[in-house]
Amino acid sequence: MNDVLSVRGLTVTVRDKTLVSDVDLTVGPGERVGLIGESGSGKSLTALSVLGLLPEDVIASGSVRLTGVEHELIGADERRMSRVRGRQLAMVFQEPMTALNPTMRIGDQIAEAMLIHRTASGRGAARESAVELLDRVQLPAETLRAYPHQLSGGQRQRVVLALALANDPALLICDEPTTALDVTVQALVLDLIVKGVVARSSALLFITHDLAVVATVCERVLVMYGGRVVESGPVGEVFTRPRHRYTEGLLAASDLETGDRRLTTIPGNVPPAGQFPSGCVFRTRCRHATEVCATTPDWSGSEATGFACHHPVEVAHV
Numbered sequence: 001m002n003d004v005l006s007v008r009g010l011t012v013t014v015r016d017k018t019l020v021s022d023v024d025l026t027v028g029p030g031e032r033v034g035l036i037g038e039s040g041s042g043k044s045l046t047a048l049s050v051l052g053l054l055p056e057d058v059i060a061s062g063s064v065r066l067t068g069v070e071h072e073l074i075g076a077d078e079r080r081m082s083r084v085r086g087r088q089l090a091m092v093f094q095e096p097m098t099a100l101n102p103t104m105r106i107g108d109q110i111a112e113a114m115l116i117h118r119t120a121s122g123r124g125a126a127r128e129s130a131v132e133l134l135d136r137v138q139l140p141a142e143t144l145r146a147y148p149h150q151l152s153g154g155q156r157q158r159v160v161l162a163l164a165l166a167n168d169p170a171l172l173i174c175d176e177p178t179t180a181l182d183v184t185v186q187a188l189v190l191d192l193i194v195k196g197v198v199a200r201s202s203a204l205l206f207i208t209h210d211l212a213v214v215a216t217v218c219e220r221v222l223v224m225y226g227g228r229v230v231e232s233g234p235v236g237e238v239f240t241r242p243r244h245r246y247t248e249g250l251l252a253a254s255d256l257e258t259g260d261r262r263l264t265t266i267p268g269n270v271p272p273a274g275q276f277p278s279g280c281v282f283r284t285r286c287r288h289a290t291e292v293c294a295t296t297p298d299w300s301g302s303e304a305t306g307f308a309c310h311h312p313v314e315v316a317h318v
């Protein structure tokens with residue numbers, strides 16, 4: 001099947017400085033792909049190149065193709081890109097206020113997103129869909145009449161998600177969507193993002209520096225370092241058998257391995273012989289506790305036959 005997003009040889013420069021080098025990246029239909037890397041590694045510039053939202057002095061070259069869009073996205077003018085953004089291509093950034101109009105009621109903003117792209121037959125139908133969209137992100141119908149400043153950060157980000165999903169995009173790009181939120185609502189927003197894309201069979205490109213979040217949300221991951229993709233593969237493989245020294249470092253520094261001293265990460269599908277006393281019970285205990293994690297099977301006994309979770313596991317004696 002054709003990829004939803006195909007990025008080939010993406011290079012981003014500012015004046016004579018190269019910020020992103022020769023990035024290849026694909027996202028298949030309905031696939032959830034994570035893009036990780038330390039601060040300044042080029043994750044956001046890669047996403048902004050796809051969205052056509054780079055600052056004026058920053059230049060992208062290479063190729064970005066999106067399913068359902070005839071033309072090349074690199075170099076497309078704003079008129080063309082504004083038809084694609086919010087329709088085939090939607091985004092959720094870290095700060096929800098930047099995506100919302102402070103002077104417009106939530107209901108009107110969601111309805112407008114559908115009317116602009118002609119995905120609703122009229123204002124009445126658009127408002128009906130807006131109520132349904134808000135319900136899907138667990139916000140009551142009264143939210144339609146609210147202004148952004150009357151909502152909490154978590155509620156605003158759920159509105160932004162409802163807006164992003166309003167036109168059933170082929171691809172949703174999220175750039176650190178929960179970083180600015182209180183930890184208590186982070187898990188809910190992550191869960192709603194996954195549910196939202198799964199329900200629409202939309203593909204997801206998810207940018208974060210948080211490896212635990214990628215392990216929760218994504219199926220495949222690409223690791224960026226110094227503007228290049230240095231490693232990629234299924235999340236389970238990359239996080240348990242990293243091939244690149246930089247990925248090993250990222251994993252060592254992440255809270256996949258630190259925190260509560262009762263928590264440890266089993267490197268690989270089977271605990272190495274002798275690492276834990278026989279008769280231990282290994283139980284996955286995910287920080288994020290989203291539905292995605294709740295499906296992770298519990299495993300007990302000293303002879304592992306399969307261990308599906310790459311989150312920290314709680315080790316307790318029987």
Ligand SMILES: Nc1ncnc2c1ncn2[C@@H]1O[C@H](COP(=O)(O)OP(=O)(O)OP(=O)(O)O)[C@@H](O)[C@H]1O
Nearest residue numbers: 014019038039040041042043044045046055058209
């Ligand atoms: N407009 C710009 N002009 C010059 N350099 C820039 C510009 N925008 C970004 N950069 C540089 O490009 C590099 C990559 O930036 P980018 O924002 O893509 O990193 P990132 O991996 O998303 O980091 P973070 O996780 O901190 O958001 C950084 O070194 C940054 O300083």
